[in-house]
Amino acid sequence: MRYYQVGDPSDARLALHTDEGSYDLTAANASVESFGDLARAASIADREVDAIAAKLAESAPELASETIADTTRAPVHADEVWAAGVTYHISEQARQEESTMPDMYIDVYEGGRPEVFFKATPNRYVGPDEPVGIRSDSEWDVPEPELGVVLYQGDIVGFTVGNDMSSRSIEGENPLYLPQAKVYDRCCSIGPCVRSAASVDDPHDLEMWMTIRRDGETLYEESTDTGEMVRSVSELVDCYTKHNAVPELSVLLTGTALVPGDGFTLREGDRIDIGIEDIGQLTNTVTVV
Template sequence: MRYYQLREDGTPRLAVQTADGLFDLTAAKDRLQTLEDLFCAADITDRSIDDVTDDLLEDAVPLDAEVADGDALAAPVSSEIWAAGVTYRISEEARQAESDTPDMYIDVYESDRPEVFFKATPERTVDPEEPVGIRADSEWDVPEPELGVVLSDGDIVGYTVGNDMSSRSIEGENPLYLPQAKVYDKCCSIGPCVRSADSIEDPHDLEMWMTISRDGEVLYDDATNTGKMVRSVEELVDCYTAHNAVPDVAVLLTGTSLVPDESFTLEEGDEIEIGLEGIGTLSNTVVEV
């Protein structure tokens, strides 16, 4: 099942897409307005989110499928977001290329301990179809398409699409500038939905693609597979949650293997589309912040 967070006149609503269509779960249970509400209900009843939803579908109201592609979409989870880096070979190579200290990225790629870092708060995260940001003090900026793992009380409950916006020039100047290269206004987007973990057969075998367009011209178009990730989703989650007071609901982005070449940088007005097989396509434009 795919879960969509909707916002209608500022009021949150939760929808689910099944093989039979799109349904308004809030209409079936008015206190069920967000994914966090659904996660809480599943935890209290010791059931999966899909099992809880199955019981509500009879009373849920059908919705037009176009709702899941429209302006009513909100980021599906409003919680803090963390990210992992150097989990694909091409990411390790790209960060070597941008850095004056390339050996440290080889060490992380081959190390037992992955790189896990704080990425965004809800205030820094933009909804699907909304503009993501490039820093005004950066000369080299790229989107990073990533599989996002959705956690409830530290357990994997679903997957989403993430855009980890990055300033390669700032991080390349000095790796200690990573927080400034990664964490700033409009630095992240997730969505358009959360696909339940029970309905994903293997998160390590999903096609992922990204296109970047400018004035109607496609400047970047490439695809990969999450199977190229050198670390497992479970390994990254274990590292994130170990010795860390994680929130009740969180998202962990798992790294990228789609990296535009060194001659490319984002500009205001660019259009980014990131797709993940079986989950959906996350679309954003670009604005300078």
């Protein structure tokens, strides 16, 4: 099952999409306005989110597909977004190439403790079709397509698509500049939906792809598979939640294997399309912040 946040902020609604159709769950129960509300209800009832949603769908009106396509917003209002790095071999290579201290990334790639870092708060990330940002003081900027894990009270309840925007020039100058390279206005996007964890057979067996276009011309188009991860989803989640006061609803991005070459940097107006099999496609344009 897929869950979408639709409508404007004054009329937020949670939509469920299944093979049978799309349904307005908020119309069935006004207290369920978001995926967070649904996850909370499932936690209280000690049931899966899909079971609660299926019950609501019995009395929910159907939604036209155009309603979801035209009004989709960030699918969750996550209190925090975190991210993991150096989880794929190509990511480790890219970080070495950009860095003045490449041995640090080899140590993380081969080490027992993964790199997990804070990424964004709700006022720093955007949803589908909203502009993601590149810093005006950065010279080398890239998107990073990633599988996002949606957590409720630290437990995995779903998956989404994420874009972990990165200033490679700032981080490459010195690894201690990582927060500035990663955390800024519009530094992240998530969407277009949440795919329930129960409906994903194996998060390590999903095709992932990214296309970057400028003025209608395709500049980058590559794909990979989440099976190329050298860390498991459960391992990354455990590292994030252990010894950490995690919020009620959060998203953990799990790293990237799709990195444009050294000669590429994003420009204002570029279009980024990121897709993950069985979840969906996240589209954003680029703006300078």
